Amino acid sequence: MPNKTFFWFFLPTGLAMILFIGLPIISTGIQSFYAQHDQVVKEVKKCDPFGCTVSIVVDQEATSILRDEKPLGKFNGFGTYIDRNHLAIEQISDFWKETDSFGEFINQVTNLPFYKALLFTLTYCLFVTPNVLLLGFIIALSLNAISRKIRGPLIFGTILPMIVTPLVGSLVLFWMIDAEGIIGANLQLMMEDPYLSLKSSRTLTWITIIIYGIWHHSPFAFVVFYAALQTVPQEPVEAAIIDGASRYQRIRHIVLPHIYPVVTFVALISLMDNFRVFEPIIGFSAEGSAQSLSWLIYDNLVNEEVILFGSAAATSMMTIIGIAILLAPVLIRTWKEFRTAR
Amino acid sequence: MEYGLDKRSNGLKTFNTTFIIVWLLIACFPFIWTFWGSFKVRADFFSRADWWYAISAFNTLLETGGQFTSKAYSEAWTEGEFWKASRNTIIVTVFVVSISLFLGTLGAYALSRSTERYAFWILIAALIFRAMPHITLVSGYLFPFFELQIWGILPTTIVVLVAINQPFTLWLLYSFFKTVPKELDESALIDGCSYFQAFRYIIMPVMWPGVITAGLFSLMLAYNDFTVTALLLNQENHTMVPKIQSYLGTNQHEGNLMWAVSAVVSATAPLFMLVMFFQRQVISGLTTGAVKG
Numbered sequence A: 001m002p003n004k005t006f007f008w009f010f011l012p013t014g015l016a017m018i019l020f021i022g023l024p025i026i027s028t029g030i031q032s033f034y035a036q037h038d039q040v041v042k043e044v045k046k047c048d049p050f051g052c053t054v055s056i057v058v059d060q061e062a063t064s065i066l067r068d069e070k071p072l073g074k075f076n077g078f079g080t081y082i083d084r085n086h087l088a089i090e091q092i093s094d095f096w097k098e099t100d101s102f103g104e105f106i107n108q109v110t111n112l113p114f115y116k117a118l119l120f121t122l123t124y125c126l127f128v129t130p131n132v133l134l135l136g137f138i139i140a141l142s143l144n145a146i147s148r149k150i151r152g153p154l155i156f157g158t159i160l161p162m163i164v165t166p167l168v169g170s171l172v173l174f175w176m177i178d179a180e181g182i183i184g185a186n187l188q189l190m191m192e193d194p195y196l197s198l199k200s201s202r203t204l205t206w207i208t209i210i211i212y213g214i215w216h217h218s219p220f221a222f223v224v225f226y227a228a229l230q231t232v233p234q235e236p237v238e239a240a241i242i243d244g245a246s247r248y249q250r251i252r253h254i255v256l257p258h259i260y261p262v263v264t265f266v267a268l269i270s271l272m273d274n275f276r277v278f279e280p281i282i283g284f285s286a287e288g289s290a291q292s293l294s295w296l297i298y299d300n301l302v303n304e305e306v307i308l309f310g311s312a313a314a315t316s317m318m319t320i321i322g323i324a325i326l327l328a329p330v331l332i333r334t335w336k337e338f339r340t341a342r
Numbered sequence B: 001m002e003y004g005l006d007k008r009s010n011g012l013k014t015f016n017t018t019f020i021i022v023w024l025l026i027a028c029f030p031f032i033w034t035f036w037g038s039f040k041v042r043a044d045f046f047s048r049a050d051w052w053y054a055i056s057a058f059n060t061l062l063e064t065g066g067q068f069t070s071k072a073y074s075e076a077w078t079e080g081e082f083w084k085a086s087r088n089t090i091i092v093t094v095f096v097v098s099i100s101l102f103l104g105t106l107g108a109y110a111l112s113r114s115t116e117r118y119a120f121w122i123l124i125a126a127l128i129f130r131a132m133p134h135i136t137l138v139s140g141y142l143f144p145f146f147e148l149q150i151w152g153i154l155p156t157t158i159v160v161l162v163a164i165n166q167p168f169t170l171w172l173l174y175s176f177f178k179t180v181p182k183e184l185d186e187s188a189l190i191d192g193c194s195y196f197q198a199f200r201y202i203i204m205p206v207m208w209p210g211v212i213t214a215g216l217f218s219l220m221l222a223y224n225d226f227t228v229t230a231l232l233l234n235q236e237n238h239t240m241v242p243k244i245q246s247y248l249g250t251n252q253h254e255g256n257l258m259w260a261v262s263a264v265v266s267a268t269a270p271l272f273m274l275v276m277f278f279q280r281q282v283i284s285g286l287t288t289g290a291v292k293g
Helices: A003-031 A060-069 A089-098 A102-109 A113-144 A148-163 A166-177 A182-191 A202-230 A234-242 A247-275 A279-283 A293-301 A309-341 B010-037 B058-064 B071-078 B082-113 B117-131 B134-148 B154-178 B182-190 B195-206 B208-224 B227-232 B240-247 B257-277 B279-292
Strands: A041-048 A051-058
Touching (some): A003 B082, A003 B117, A003 B134, A003 B195, A089 A102, A113 A309, A148 A202, A148 B257, A148 B279, A166 A202, A166 A279, A166 B010, A166 B257, A202 A247, A234 A247, A247 A309, A293 A309, A293 B134, A293 B227, B010 B257, B071 B257, B082 B154, B082 B195, B082 B208, B082 B240, B082 B257, B117 B154, B134 B227, B154 B208, B182 B195, B195 B208, B208 B257, B208 B279, B227 B240, B257 B279
Antiparallel strands (some): A041 A051
């Protein structure tokens, strides 16, 4: 296709992506170097028969003029990145000096908002992704062994958790698991602990959200693996059976190598999706004990008094860097393949 | 995989069936339970006293005189203004699907027929864009949108959702277009068609399965979106998902949990029907990228 034709065909979608994905990333980058204005204060001298007092009050007029003139805020350089709510360089060096043991130091650091969120996000990715792969693969294998006639409805039932939006999915589970729901109430009866509830412990909340994550993402892995299983050639499998290979050996040495590229694809996609975990935290009302990077940004953006653009942007930029680190191995591999293919 | 040679023991068969039944229970029961509970009153579905009330409908009988009540639905749809939210969802979904298919088919066709290097790089860039968490993009939008005074209205959200959706649509349609033989449009070009004519009259008619799949995924994205719609729309224009969240209540004002339950069922039911109808397309869409990639 000639370049000129390509240009016109691609222009609309390219423009949409540049304007609403490319530019916002740049806009986020710029915003992250600014912070909202401080309030302008002035000294007011107040005199009464007993003498004069000087008090400091907020100059509303001057503040709003300043805000109108420079809506972006004041230039802050990397200030936002290193403040207490983000990388917290100062605090960490303080902790390093003050704390006695390494464990205590880690404890202190993971109490800082950014590191707390990073820890949760990484834990979530680390536990959800492998389990999604495993569960998805097992469901695919076992559905594949069921008679073809009834597979249709079974597949429909299996993919339900995936097609609802994460907020709805987590709400539906939360209403059952919460102390007043069917599972929560029965757990209380079983454990004989009337105060047992999701919100009572941080570990429980984390486990619940991770279980939700596995529940929500496994169907995706299942669908892809199921489709890949249909393409496994039969001859090697039959040959292996004749040679006396066990079921496990067949899966390990024939099926898995065949679907290996698909496994990496699923791992990559679910890693990308898990890294942006956010809605379940709202669905489970777990803000108190589990916060993710995306949730931190959301929290800044829905701030009641003044929207913390700078703070949200700085967290966004660091999230993007995180995504870049996750994607780097894949991109490098693709690039190498592209180079050798040419 | 029904191999003639592959004999399964009875134990394995039983195990397999049990596993599938357990998994289906885990996957579907929450939805069935929520559907069931949405016809009860709050004191039953969220019972402090006894969870069995949700089944025996103790309080529902006391309050309404019947085993089931549709009070939550009628209230949420009228008083809770869920009708407005669903109207907004329909508007957003229809526009997002049609615009992203229009842009996506043009772009993906060009990508699939280009032999230049930049086509490869564009696809890689689209993959990177696909990985961006939506909330980071929203944090980039908010400030400029406030300044331009286009925040809060439906058209802005539609355009944003179309753009966010493009990378995935491009990849999906690209792999579908690749399966259409090049000779088809080449012969049309030789016969004197322009590229656009070849695209419109030769390629599109054979592309319907792909277009339907891509359309379904755009629909699911627009219908299910929370991040963009919650932050870029004002109260008045909220779509279903942010509306459900507003029923949950915050520290400042108490929500109405039963409204949320009935709204969840109302929002989920059409989606389930759609997927039941188009199950084949959904699955082929999820796998085209994967099995070939």
